[in-house]
Amino acid sequence: MTDADQLAQFFQTQRPHLKAVAYRMLGSLAEADDAVQEAYLRLNRSDVAEVENLAGWLTTVTGRVCLDVLRARRNHGEEDLEGPAGVEAVEATERDAMADPELAAELSDSVGLALLVVMDTLSPAERLSFVLHDMFAVPFEEISPIVGKSPAAVRQLASRARRRVQGQGEASDADRGRQREVVSAFLKASRGGDFAGLLKLLDPDVVLRGDPTAVAFGATAEVRGAGGVAKQFSGRAQAAQLALIDGTPSLIWAVAGTPKVVFDFTIVNGRIAAIEMLANSSLLGELAVEIVARVGE
Incomplete structure (x- = not known):
């Protein structure tokens, strides 16, 4: 078996996890699949021989791809999900869940329809920091280079996002x-x-x-x-x-x-x-x- 074959097999073992990361970031099954596929392409284009934690590397690459998608959305004015757009987001999420039984299980667990809509009110950097740190236990120091901010700043992004998700706004x-x-x-x-x-x-x-x-x-x-x-x-x-x-x-x-x-x-x-x-x-x-x-x- 070639190194390429081994990488491909390893990637397949990580695909469900990466898809979960991408879905929480993007709220769209189609975009999540695209993000995971892009992560696979980047894996094939990269020299990962010296990477000690390949699973972690793939998680951060997927996060980076998703961040680019979120920023593109914002640049095109697609991030506002208040009112009817929020309803459409819920309906789209329900359709995704029906199309993917594994995704339905994820939704019933920690990601929830309402949570996805609330997260769509976050900035791309807030959303990535919150998802990677709070949902997937990625350390702030590993998120830092993805968003181009210091670990302390990433900590603040995740904290702000956490308060928004919990409906608290600024802590009283x-x-x-x-x-x-x-x-x-x-x-x-x-x-x-x-x-x-x-x-x-x-x-x-x-x-x-x-x-x-x-x-x-x-x-x-x-x-x-x-x-x-x-x-x-x-x-x-x-x-x-x-x-x-x-x-x-x-x-x-x-x-x-x-x-x-x-x-x-x-x-x-x-x-x-x-x-x-x-x-x-x-x-x-x-x-x-x-x-x-x-x-x-």
């Missing part, structure tokens, strides 16, 4: 107050070794990710599930401090007042759905950090 004082309560309770349970308390605060499918710098410091690259994440933090975080990162309640570990690691929380329905350990000094330098309280205060 009450919402931030609730987030602060959750983060504070998480810190207290971590320091006290309260494993059961941590489990109550964590979504069952929570994901803990460390950026490459954090991993170089000894952090685990990725941990999934409430039990595994609770084990990572139980009895730890002794030197952590509660802080506001770009106005959002978070935790930091600082040395002489300089943040070395930021723990960025995604909180959904009062539970922690994701934790990002950010240690890249360049990224941290772009964040607005305000220490709220020291441990024990």
